[in-house]
Amino acid sequence: MPELAQNRPAAGLRADPRVLARERRRERALAFGVYAFLIIVSLPLVAGYGWLVLNSFSTELVHGVWPEGFTLRHWRFLWEPPSDYYPDLWRTTWNTLWLAIGMTVTMVAVATPTAYALSRMKFRGRSLFLALTLILHAFPGITLLIATYYVLRTLGLLNSIPGVFLVKAALMLPLGVWVMKGFYDAISWDVEMSALVDGASRIQTWYKVMLPQVMPGVASISIFSFIYGWSEYIYVITFIQDKNAWTLSSYINSIVGDYRFLDYGLLSATALFYIAPVLLFFFFTQKYLMRVTIGGTKGGS
Amino acid sequence: MARIRLEGLTKAFGPVVAVNDVNLSIEDGELLALLGPSGCGKSTILLMLAGIYRPTRGDIYFDDQRVNDVPPKGRGVGLVFQSYALYPHMTVFDNIAFPLRLRRAKREEIERRVREVARTAQIEELLARKPSQLSGGQQQRVALCRALVKEPELLLLDEPLSNLDARLRIETRTEIKRLQRELGITTILVTHDQIEALTMADRIAVMRSGVIEQLSKPQELYERPANLFVASFIGDPPMNLVRMEFRNDGGMPRLETAGLTIQLPPSARPQLERAEGREVVLGVRPEDLRFRTEPAPGLPVAQVFMLEPLGRDTLVDMRAGQQSIRALVPGSSEAKIGDTVYLQLEVEKLHVFDGVTGVRLDLGAGEQPALRVEAKGGA
Known part of the structure; x- marks a missing residue:
């Protein structure tokens, strides 16, 4: 079937595993970039809430960040x-x-x-x-x-x-x-x-x-x-x-x-x-x- | 069932008069179509009948009761909108049951009547669905059921077919007509589609700019249009209209325009006397126009300009002098582009209108059907 064989390269281009893999890598890199940016931007917000949680359950925050000693004392209210x-x-x-x-x-x-x-x-x-x-x-x-x-x-x-x-x-x-x-x-x-x-x-x-x-x-x-x-x-x-x-x-x-x-x-x-x-x-x-x-x-x- | 009468009905929206002094009466069980281009006031009449709009002037009678001040709920009217206007949050069953529930009908009665009307429209298996899960044709049937379930005195249909595809339209057309006949409900159909009106209606009121231009049976509308507007509106492809002058010097009544002269029989003169010395418009339907390719002395000459095969027929575009004329001829015409052809006109098939008022002028052909027009190609 010579006609079919002639048509193959054009159709094969799309299914070439190397091209596909390159495409997928590029997509993944883009997604990684987007997520990294979003995480960095939202970090201060998360940190704020995290601080609240840590602060409310620990006896002391060393240097204001590192929690030490679990307590429910603050929840006595x-x-x-x-x-x-x-x-x-x-x-x-x-x-x-x-x-x-x-x-x-x-x-x-x-x-x-x-x-x-x-x-x-x-x-x-x-x-x-x-x-x-x-x-x-x-x-x-x-x-x-x-x-x-x-x-x-x-x-x-x-x-x-x-x-x-x-x-x-x-x-x-x-x-x-x-x-x-x-x-x-x-x-x-x-x-x-x-x-x-x-x-x-x-x-x-x-x-x-x-x-x-x-x-x-x-x-x-x-x-x-x-x-x-x-x-x-x-x-x-x-x-x-x-x-x-x-x-x-x-x-x-x-x-x-x-x-x-x-x-x-x-x-x-x-x-x-x-x-x-x-x-x-x-x-x-x-x-x-x-x-x-x-x-x-x-x-x- | 009811007899409907409109007397001097007028509706104005601010300075715009949408419906102007309409007089109309619709017989019990009749299907009347209001036909006209968009903006002619036909839907406004429908909404006045439904009680949504209040007339500015004039009266509406259901049987012999004046209903101008009766709110929609008191009129016993069923209305099917072009958009179907189903209630999207209700199932099909609840949509159809809605008018009955508002009347506080008994549960068993609602159940029975909804199923009954759904069976007639063949949508019984759809009762549990929501409108968004239905096709256009099914939604249309639901809307029709909702209008019919309350057994209305008057059924109003606003462009009921225009959102359906071509095949479904033909089916639904037949279906609606069948239902209407069976139930014997007085029905008013609003449409801009002449085929819809011609096929479904017992009588048609052609409207323009808030005025009824002609009210007659479908066939008569086609055969004897009362004026230029109706002549050009009804018929597809549209009627050929040619401005001509009526001449009668030397006892030879004829219509003339540059490149075309049409000799009328002497007997036609008395009927045309009103047009003496005035401009008239000659109308010939494409399907009434015949031509021959062999030269025939005395017949108007035209050149074939374009052929449009339509399957069953062929539309032939011709030029006669400066006039563009179209003829609809059966199947494969012998004519080819560039051919010279000779037009054959029959006096019974000619329509003549006053050039100023557009009113139909009688040729009196009915009395002498045997006479043929002798037409002549002019210089």
């Missing part, structure tokens, strides 16, 4: 307060959770219907409203600190968790509304009209047809709100002095600012205690967050 100055840890943790959940519920409850209206309804001032929310989002929240303090004092919401999450949610809502609006925008009008013709009222259409389709959006703003609420610092220490209403960030803040001396072991242990739930939460929910980039219309009709 879990069952007894470090001093009379500190409130009960579990009460503080509960406050932190309450703040995170309150923040999440407020965000979802307000952003979901607001975004629907902005996406689907025509009304006077709609575009102005959209522009204003963006401006509000661009506004640094810290500049409002004193004004909001007065507002909360007038409303009797100082030293209360709802006071904090209302302010925090108000400043985060523009983002939530815009994210949700994106999800609603991706649903075709036909689907909504179809539900109306099928006999649904406007409200039924919203919660039976629209809402299930924007659930990835609801998930993502919930996750963001929860994490922001859990880790809120500046509003908590500004608006809450009452120790009964402290959150974990005020707790850690007071360890850092302790008048006697700075206990690094205790600081590390409480910090880990503070981070762990968020890390776990993020670990279990991140797959919902990933959908945000894909958009809200998987397999739409």
